[in-house]
Amino acid sequence: MKTIRRLGAALALLALAAGCNSEAGPSTVERKPTGAVTPAYGDTRIEASIGNVSSLIPNITSDSASHEVGDFMYNGLVTLGKDLEITGELAKSWGFTKDCLTLDFKLHENVRWHDGQPFTADDVVFTWETTMNPRTPSPYKSDFQDVSRVEARGPYDVRVTYKRPYAKALLSWALPMLPRHLLDRWVREGKLREAPQNWTAPVGTGPYRFKEMKSGEKVVVVANPDYFRGKPRISRIVYRIIPSQATIFLELKARGVDVAGLTALQYKRQTEYPAFEKAYNKFRYPGAGYTYLGFNLKDPRFADRRVRQAFAHAINKQELLDGVVLGLGRRATGPFRPGTWADNPNVKGVPYDLARAQELLAEAGWKTRNSDGLLVKDGVPFTFELLTNQGNDERKKVAEIIQASLREIGVGVEIRILEWAALLKDHIKKRQFQAIILGWGTGADPDQYVVWHSSQMGPDELNHISYANPEVDALLEAGRSSCVQADRVRYYHRLHQVLSDDQPLVFLYWRDALPVVSSRIYGIEPGPAGIKWNFTDWFVPKALQRYTAG
Amino acid sequence: MLAYVLRRLVLALPLLLGITFVSFLVIHLAPGDPVTALAGGDLTMNPDKLYAQLVKEYGLDKPLHVQYWNWLSRLARLDFGRSFAPHGRLVLTMIGERLPITLLLNVVEMLFIVAMAVPIGSLSATRQYSAFDKVTTVFVFIGFATPDFWLALLLMILFGVQLGWLPISGLRSMNWEYLSFWQQQGDFLSHLILPITVATFGGLAGFSRYMRQSMLEVIRQDYIQSARAKGLAERVVIGKHALRNALLPIVTILGLSLPTLIGGSVIVESIFAIPGMGQLMVQAAFERDYPVLMGNLVIVSTLTLLANLAADVAYGLVDPRIRVGRRRR
Numbered sequence: 001m002k003t004i005r006r007l008g009a010a011l012a013l014l015a016l017a018a019g020c021n022s023e024a025g026p027s028t029v030e031r032k033p034t035g036a037v038t039p040a041y042g043d044t045r046i047e048a049s050i051g052n053v054s055s056l057i058p059n060i061t062s063d064s065a066s067h068e069v070g071d072f073m074y075n076g077l078v079t080l081g082k083d084l085e086i087t088g089e090l091a092k093s094w095g096f097t098k099d100c101l102t103l104d105f106k107l108h109e110n111v112r113w114h115d116g117q118p119f120t121a122d123d124v125v126f127t128w129e130t131t132m133n134p135r136t137p138s139p140y141k142s143d144f145q146d147v148s149r150v151e152a153r154g155p156y157d158v159r160v161t162y163k164r165p166y167a168k169a170l171l172s173w174a175l176p177m178l179p180r181h182l183l184d185r186w187v188r189e190g191k192l193r194e195a196p197q198n199w200t201a202p203v204g205t206g207p208y209r210f211k212e213m214k215s216g217e218k219v220v221v222v223a224n225p226d227y228f229r230g231k232p233r234i235s236r237i238v239y240r241i242i243p244s245q246a247t248i249f250l251e252l253k254a255r256g257v258d259v260a261g262l263t264a265l266q267y268k269r270q271t272e273y274p275a276f277e278k279a280y281n282k283f284r285y286p287g288a289g290y291t292y293l294g295f296n297l298k299d300p301r302f303a304d305r306r307v308r309q310a311f312a313h314a315i316n317k318q319e320l321l322d323g324v325v326l327g328l329g330r331r332a333t334g335p336f337r338p339g340t341w342a343d344n345p346n347v348k349g350v351p352y353d354l355a356r357a358q359e360l361l362a363e364a365g366w367k368t369r370n371s372d373g374l375l376v377k378d379g380v381p382f383t384f385e386l387l388t389n390q391g392n393d394e395r396k397k398v399a400e401i402i403q404a405s406l407r408e409i410g411v412g413v414e415i416r417i418l419e420w421a422a423l424l425k426d427h428i429k430k431r432q433f434q435a436i437i438l439g440w441g442t443g444a445d446p447d448q449y450v451v452w453h454s455s456q457m458g459p460d461e462l463n464h465i466s467y468a469n470p471e472v473d474a475l476l477e478a479g480r481s482s483c484v485q486a487d488r489v490r491y492y493h494r495l496h497q498v499l500s501d502d503q504p505l506v507f508l509y510w511r512d513a514l515p516v517v518s519s520r521i522y523g524i525e526p527g528p529a530g531i532k533w534n535f536t537d538w539f540v541p542k543a544l545q546r547y548t549a550g
Numbered sequence: 551m552l553a554y555v556l557r558r559l560v561l562a563l564p565l566l567l568g569i570t571f572v573s574f575l576v577i578h579l580a581p582g583d584p585v586t587a588l589a590g591g592d593l594t595m596n597p598d599k600l601y602a603q604l605v606k607e608y609g610l611d612k613p614l615h616v617q618y619w620n621w622l623s624r625l626a627r628l629d630f631g632r633s634f635a636p637h638g639r640l641v642l643t644m645i646g647e648r649l650p651i652t653l654l655l656n657v658v659e660m661l662f663i664v665a666m667a668v669p670i671g672s673l674s675a676t677r678q679y680s681a682f683d684k685v686t687t688v689f690v691f692i693g694f695a696t697p698d699f700w701l702a703l704l705l706m707i708l709f710g711v712q713l714g715w716l717p718i719s720g721l722r723s724m725n726w727e728y729l730s731f732w733q734q735q736g737d738f739l740s741h742l743i744l745p746i747t748v749a750t751f752g753g754l755a756g757f758s759r760y761m762r763q764s765m766l767e768v769i770r771q772d773y774i775q776s777a778r779a780k781g782l783a784e785r786v787v788i789g790k791h792a793l794r795n796a797l798l799p800i801v802t803i804l805g806l807s808l809p810t811l812i813g814g815s816v817i818v819e820s821i822f823a824i825p826g827m828g829q830l831m832v833q834a835a836f837e838r839d840y841p842v843l844m845g846n847l848v849i850v851s852t853l854t855l856l857a858n859l860a861a862d863v864a865y866g867l868v869d870p871r872i873r874v875g876r877r878r879r
Contacts, residue, residue: 198636244823251718421583
């Protein structure tokens with residue numbers, strides 16, 4: 001479940017594994033020693049979210065708020081553990097056949113839906129059918145396109161057969177399970193969105209049960225006493241929607257909110273006083289997305305890799321990090337989340353080196369400068385337009401810093417900021433751009449076929465930059481069709497190196513996730529997966545409980 | 551009078567039609583579409599080609615005039631359609647659950663504004679250039695010039711964080727279910743104090759200035775002199791004879807402000823985390839949720855037209871000279 005969260009939600013890594021932590025500050029977690037405390041039941045945890053919840057069946061949404069709320073109420077067959085390893089959730093055990101084509105799950109036998117009905121293998125089949133139903137607006141269909149059959153071989157045995165080996169097969173079953181006895185009719189009529197379970201009465205197998213939903217205001221869930229892994233300790237969770245970051249911050253200061261994310265400025269400059277540090281524990285770990293400077297490789301100037309490398313040398317990424325996110329992030333050397341198994345720690349990235357940048361540009365034929373100080377080739381000065389989306393102050397600052405940096409090596413940059421929908425439709429999809437500053441969010445699996453493979457250049461496809469490199473294609477294909485981890489590590493480490501050498505885009509930085517949690521909540525074990533992975537074990541000692549909750 | 555109202559209502563229909571047509575056109579001409587907006591404003595590595603499917607589902611592949619006609623024929627049956635968002639809820643339900651709180655906030659705000667603006671305006675006019683006039687002028691202009699969100703944050707810091715007297719945001723405390731009935735009402739009211747204060751302060755300036763101006767004009771009229779000449783007390787001259795006439799322009803402005811009562815204030819609602827109409831509309835605009843946007847527009851424009859009519863009728867009540875029935879004789 002947590003694995004398919006797309007945006008925002010940060011799965012990440014501790015500094016010690018990352019290998020480049022001189023810039024990462026003291027530690028990823030600022031936490032006071034807790035000492036021995038006895039776990040207890042009770043209390044309410046109040047969480048704040050900027051984004052609105054768009055549905056209560058997470059299988060048809062892709063926003064982080066809906067998935068966070070979904071995590072309270074639903075389970076997948078598998079999930080991600082503390083170190084981002086795949087662990088069982090509704091599945092007790094599983095196994096692949098040698099050819100990677102058959103995957104067998106054994107399910108837990110004592111699991112019940114929130115309405116008391118037993119959860120069985122048939123529900124797994126149903127969830128797959130729902131996802132693949134052409135009238136279900138699911139963004140997760142591609143995870144299952146290679147599945148030829150899902151069958152219940154007994155009430156607690158599921159067999160999945162694949163047409164060809166698929167690396168993400170196991171992880172894709174983190175998909176939240178849906179109840180057939182309630183949703184069958186709606187799915188068959190193609191009206192899943194209109195089912196009451198989608199808004200007023202969701203039913204899952206998860207640790208919390210739905211209590212109340214006030215549209216645009218809050219979602220309330222209460223502990224499920226029959227949860228198959230035991231009743232969660234915190235009795236109630238209130239998930240509040242507060243659309244203003246400033247208001248969330250004031251609520252934190254007044255201790256009206258227990259869990260929320262901070263901005264870099266708040267983390268670094270506005271929460272460094274004793275009362276706040278006593279009331280909250282601050283956490284910090286690299287987030288799931290990186291920001292990049294992308295080129296349209298159809299533009300002959302950018303098709304020359306020396307030009308791209310020169311740009312990479314000319315941009316001081318540390319300065320960028322300090323200026324834009326107050327140093328709360330880490331330099332990106334490639335597209336894999338730092339410290340995860342696909343990330344190659346030996347790739348050091350492109351160092352800041354103005355002399356080398358000028359050398360590379362000269363090799364590419366950009367030698368003379370005109371009266372404005374701009375490089376000229378064949379009588380044309382080197383200027384280009386840099387696009388980014390409106391409403392993201394961070395990207396605007398990145399664009400300005402890059403503009404200044406490139407000016408130093410004689411390249412003129414004109415920044416244009418466009419509304420998101422217009423940028424996407426009129427420029428990115430039509431490939432009508434010279435350069436862009438955007439971000440990529442990464443999933444829990446390192447497969448990035450859809451972003452880098454040369455077959456993915458269609459208008460609705462994601463290789464916007466039109467990157468084509470036969471070696472990269474081969475590595476991507478090998479990486480996604482193997483179910484042997486050791487082989488995949490080799491492919492992705494090589495891919496990381498190739499992308500870093502080739503710089504199809506300039507990898508800029510991974511921004512840190514900066515959550516805070518009330519210090520009365522114990523049991524948090526930050527790990528590469530962030531803090532939420534064991535939220536059912538969080539508790540408030542009796543003496544510190546604040547709210548009465550059933 | 552009744553015939554007049556009926557005629558106006560009939561005339562309003564083509565106008566409403568025109569409004570919906572232009573709105574529909576403008577909304578669909580804006581770049582982007584609900585399907586791309588569903589991607590959430592950021593790119594994820596999502597290879598799914600949901601687009602074609604959703605475009606078909608929503609009928610977005612049809613020519614614009616067909617889409618408009620379909621929408622209109624549904625509207626004629628009072629079917630506002632369903633939201634494009636993953637929850638796919640009925641537009642009317644969505645508006646219905648957000649309208650009460652917005653109406654409550656704005657009606658109370660409007661009452662406060664009128665209750666304060668009329669005396670402030672009248673007193674400043676009758677005591678033109680006095681200390682009272684100058685002080686209130688400065689005060690209301692400060693209110694006019696202060697950005698809502700900034701004032702809101704200052705008040706939240708003072709009363710919510712420093713003093714802890716009032717809740718910062720939302721409509722109910724987290725322990726609401728465990729309070730007694732009267733405690734619940736008190737809790738709810740305490741959540742409304744800051745938003746209403748902020749909204750009132752911002753709106754006061756305009757109204758009190760209009761009132762002052764209008765009163766200044768009226769008290770220079772001859773009939774005010776006559777009233778004074780026949781020995782009426784100043785209180786009666788101003789309170790009865792002048793005030794009623796001075797209120798005339800205020801009624802117009804009030805009438806025109808009625809639609810904002812249901813439109814809601816985006817800034818106030820966002821900063822105080824109040825789920826009202828303003829937030830609904832802005833979010834729908836960002837998501838290109840056409841049915842919600844159009845539903846909202848129909849309701850707001852219908853109310854605008856009705857409000858204009860109500861204002862015209864109210865003139866008659868305030869000013870006998872414009873009474874329609876009599877003009878005909």
